[in-house]
Amino acid sequence: MNKTIITVVGHDTVGIIAKVCTYLADNNINILDISQTILQGYFNMMMITDMTQAKKPFLEVSDELAKLGESIGVIIKCQREEIFNSMHRI
DSSP states (O other): OOEEEEEEEEEOOTTHHHHHHHHHHHTTOEEEEEEEEEETTEEEEEEEEEOTTOSSOHHHHHHHHHHHHHHHTEEEEEEEHHHHHHHTOO
């Protein structure tokens, strides 16, 4: 499985989840797990996805998600699971 970690952070607005999930669905990226919270007007979402059947390579997806984030006023980061785990290991 080709897992990635996607994080979305920014001011809460209508449609953030819908736009991110639509992009993933359009590119055949499966959401394995998702968690989202809103704290005092700040939106925070973390997703674990499977890119095994993705229509585009990881770097293209990562760049397009970052641009999508800019267009809706949030920051979207996409990391490969192994990089994420290495960065967060004690």
